[in-house]
Amino acid sequence: MSIFRFTSETESKFLKGSAAPGAVRAWLVDILCWPARFEDPRVEREFTEDYGRRFADFRRAALVLGTLIWVCFGFWEISLAQESAVFRPYFPVVFAFRCAGAIGATVGIVLAFRLEFHRDTVAHWILLLGLAFMCLCLLMQTVLAPRPFNFTHFFVGFYLILFYQFGFLRLRAKATLMLTVCVIAVIVIVQLVTQAVEPDNFAAGMFYLLNVAILGHSVNVNAERHVRDRYIAVQALAHSNDALQNANAELAQKHRDLERARRDQQTKSEALIALREQQREAAEQASRAKSRFLAAAAHDLRQPMHALNLFLAAASEALDARDVEASSKLIGEARKASVLTARLFNAVLDLSKLESGHVNPIYTSVDLSRVTEETVEQLASFATSRGVELRYGKTQQGPVWVRTDADWIPRVLSNLIANGIKYADPSKTGRSTVLVGLVRMPNYVRLDVIDNGIGIASEHWDAIFQPFVQIGNPERDREKGLGLGLSIVNAVVSLLEGHRLELKSIVGKGSRFSVRMPVADPFALQDAAISPADAASSPSPSSLRGLYVLLVEDDSLVRASMEALFGRWGVLFDSVRSATELGELLQAIERVPDLVISDYRLPEMSTAHDVVRLLAGHFARPVPFLVVTGEAVASTQGALPERCVLSKPLSPDLLIARMLELTGESARAC
Incomplete structure (x- = not known):
């Protein structure tokens, strides 16, 4: 009876409007902390037996219902694979985990009807293991499914599992809380490792998931406390009619509190669902807009690339036929197509950087x-x-x-x-x-x-x-x-x-x-x-003749093309593929380079910043440095000025102009 009296006294103080910190803390304990076991082990054992018998059939029905809901979502995934070309390649492996979850739930149903399911301990093990297995299957679906489907169609399933776990299975508050904490921890660890869900979506999803967990846990605590109090009241009925009247009054009051809590939870749940629908619609609209943009960009990039391939093929055949005039004309047309491809590609990159917030105005x-x-x-x-x-x-x-x-x-x-x-x-x-x-x-x-x-x-x-x-x-x-x-x-x-x-x-x-x-x-x-x-005006490559350049580029095709240009321009050069090879080369060269050109991201987890540090440690004076990269945000990842960074693809005229600028007598050191 001591637990029951503590709850009543705390509730009475709160309902009277007490603003004392002690009353508030007692109320929070009453709402969020799971009920303590009865002090008498015999009473606790009898209560557990009664609890398991009372909800055995209810739990079996809830287990069957949950399995049917899980299977129904499988039909939804089949429909999604038929409608979405993006999701279709991922469907087989995602659906495999749906099937695995269905099999696991079926095994749980079989065990619920065969084992001593009326025993609360047995029922808890079956249901908790089943819930953990379902969460694992759903987590794998979230990791394997493509963005944004992994958030809009799978991550939100954790909300339903929590609603089901807290509301239908009549599990004990402590057990459900431990399972919920473990599941949320695994979700966070998997996200940190895989980054499967977009960070913004994951942050919003975890916010709602934690809210659902807190609300569900509070309802579960109140429900278990209500059952314990009811059990005490029933036991008190055998001792005295007065105790029965008091217990009925307190149970009625608790019922009203639970009803108010249920209505509040329902209101909040409806608001959460409405907000989730709005976010889902906004995400779908953004996804459709991005898909249209990518489709248009792909279409416009294919045209000049297609023309470039055909012009080069025709030029190759003309060279084989020793028709120098025709081959020269065709190569000129191929260069026009290449310039157009570069212009379009750079325009798309500029727009992407602007819209993604990677541009910081100066x-x-x-x-x-x-x-x-x-x-x-x-x-x-x-x-x-x-x-x-x-x-x-x-x-x-x-x-x-x-x-x-x-x-x-x-x-x-x-x-x-x-x-x-x-x-x-x-x-x-x-x-x-x-x-x-x-x-x-x-x-x-x-x-x-x-x-x-x-x-x-x-x-x-x-x-x-x-x-x-x-x-x-x-x-x-x-x-x-x-x-x-x-x-x-x-x-x-x-x-x-x-x-x-x-x-x-x-x-x-x-x-x-x-x-x-x-x-x-x-x-x-x-x-x-x-x-x-x-x-910019077209500079003459003859101005570069005699310059000594160090080239650091890991892509063999790009390195070969730049070496070919340097050879045609009369530029003296040495080329390496990594910062490690550059360090070895610096020990052997006898001339200070006029310019160093490097890709931004290099092998062995090194970058252009490592190249800058190598040069600073080897030469007494600064060496002009130019980064030619495909990274969209290379200039914002350190102390590299904008004029020392060029984005791939780039025209030879722009490369010549920037090399002349950086190696000129009036150029500032990078």
């Missing part, structure tokens, strides 16, 4: 007037080739200082101007114009790019900023652009603080794209010379 004071003049001058020949007059309407003299990123804002301006040139109205031959202007306001500067081209219907204003969307190019002619320029513009402007992009357009009249930028202090940190990456 704000400086930029003379927007000078950037605009340079960009207009560099795109003038392109406008002339399209029969478009490109003008810069300068409204005032002197610099126009804005606070922006000196590397990205020229890209924005270049893409907007190029977009206006590409979509000139063919019916306005001789009158097609693109006007670029700056409007200075008290707190911001507005950059306007105005054209009298074909215009954009209002229903397409949002769509044109999506990747690979070109309203006037349904046939996807790459001569009209890649369909990524405005997407990059929108991503850059969204990333930069205090910037805003505006669009006004009339079909048949033209369009105006405006970018607002905050005014900057002209005496703050100023930008270096700015020029769009695509507009």
